Amino acid sequence: MIELQEGLLPEIDQQNPYAIVAITKHGVQLARKLNSSFIHSDVYYMSKFEQGDEEAKHIQLFTGSVRMLLPSLFNQYKGIILIISLGAVVRMIAPILKDKKTDPAVVVIDDRGENVISVLSGHLGGANQLTHEVAHVLDARAIITTASDVQKTIPVDLFGSRFGWEWDSSEKLTPVSASVVNEEHVAIVQESGEKNWWHLDSPIPENLKIYPSIQEAINAKPNAALVITHRMLSHEEEQILENGVLYRPKNVVIGMGCNRGTSAEEIEQVIQESLNELQISIKSVKALCTIELKKDEVGLLEVVTKYGWEFVYYKPEELNAQTIEAPSDTVFKYTGVYGVSEPAVRIYSGADQLELVKKKSGNTTISVALM
DSSP, X not given: OEEOBTTBOOOOOOOSSEEEEEOSHHHHHHHHHHHHHOOSEEEEXXXXXXXXXXXXHTOEEEESOGGGTHHHHHHHOSEEEEESOHHHHHHHHGGGOOOTTTSOEEEEEOTTSOEEEEEEOSSTTOHHHHHHHHHHHHTOEEEOOOHHXXXXXXXXXXXXXXXXXXXXXXXXXXXXXXXXXXXXXXXXXXXXXOSOOOOSSSOOOTTEEEESSHHHHHHTOOSEEEEEOSBOOOTTGGGGGGGEEEEEOSOEEEEEEEOXXXXXXXXXXXXXXXXXXXXXXXXXXXXEEEEGGGTTOHHHHHHHHHHTOEEEEEOHHHHHTSOOSSOOHHHHHHHSSSOSHHHHHHHHHOOSSOSEEEEEETTEEEEEEEO
């Protein structure tokens, strides 16, 4: 049992990404029902409603004010589902809000389970999607007030997120979002990345205009712009970002070989320098590929961990099966393959033409391809 005391944050026995909290008799019944279907959730309710099976069901009881429980839940859960009145929730969470990029999703359910309301972090935190899932379980009404969801248009802060796209900068998210929902002229230019980003059953809104190039979009004088590319923009092209958001799709693959013991610092420097020479953003890198012999290479592991890239390695026979432009007898002497970076990047990307076939730099070789 958790005893809540003023000024002391309780220890939370977290097992799942979502917390369900109830403080009334009816709320407890809803929480238990939701927990039985929404399996990735932990339930918290007041000890006076104890039913005897809480330990078996991993339900956590608490005494004291729920207000003192919320800071710990905020720090540890991806989403919090509160069966508490909306007004009370707003007052309780106001002092602990930090940032839309870090605050958890907060969803409120009324005491009769008729309405499920997305309250906080609707897009980035996933509260809107969580609201729909909870409403489905309870056969309740999902209430979403985010303008882009209501109007069935592009949510600028989440555009391409299901594909792993990243913004280059969050500076213009708010004004560009305003242009989208206010039905102003918004230019969309896509040079790379997944094409099936429009997934709604309605047509793309007429104010969103797709242009074949950045220059043509600039010439059209839009109020705002969404640009999807792995490429670094030229100085002239950057004017599209005066009120624009630049998205980086994950479509760049790096092939790499290195001497044993090569430092992460050297590997990272070679990657950054090579991508800069190619005018490619490091934010578009999806994977780093190498030979199986290097699967435990500390420097490579540190770099892929730092950037969150996939780390892929291939057997010698897989690499030797590739036709390559720059075979090396020296590499074959030590590894049994005629190349590492080039064939590895060809296998993963499936590309016929590489952006960089092979470059030797210090203790490394690097190849780069676009998917």
